[in-house]
Amino acid sequence: QESQNALYAQGRSAPGKIVTNAKAGDSWHNWRCAVDVVPLVNGKPDWDGSNPIWERIGELGEEAGLEWAGRWKSFRELAHFQYTGGKTLAQLKTGATIA
Numbered sequence: 116q117e118s119q120n121a122l123y124a125q126g127r128s129a130p131g132k133i134v135t136n137a138k139a140g141d142s143w144h145n146w147r148c149a150v151d152v153v154p155l156v157n158g159k160p161d162w163d164g165s166n167p168i169w170e171r172i173g174e175l176g177e178e179a180g181l182e183w184a185g186r187w188k189s190f191r192e193l194a195h196f197q198y199t200g201g202k203t204l205a206q207l208k209t210g211a212t213i214a
Contacts, residue, residue: 119145136190146207149197152176162194169193 116139126133135142143149153160154168161168173183176196184195200213207213 116140116145140208141204143197143199143204146204146213148199148213149195151192151194152196153194164193 119135119137119139119142121129122135123138125131125135137145139145144151152172153162154166154172155161156166156168169185173185173193176183181196181198184190184192184197198213202211202213
């Protein structure tokens with residue numbers, strides 16, 4: 116929780132640029148249900164979202180049953196995948212589990 120709050124503070128009350136909109140507990144990462152990825156092209160991370168490899172990575176994640184944030188209409192995030200098991204963050208905060 117501390118590390119998520121530190122990331123949230125970045126660009127707000129701490130130096131740096133904003134890297135997340137989620138406070139502690141408000142990210143699927145905090146619940147170990149999300150992962151961020153980046154393709155390596157010629158041995159280097161390629162954050163250029165115009166590279167067609169991102170679409171293929173998104174397809175592969177979706178085929179594996181993950182939700183890809185590259186399809187989101189707002190706060191589109193190509194690197195982010197999550198599995199919610201049909202639950203909401205509010206449900207997790209009250210003790211629900213994901214099977």
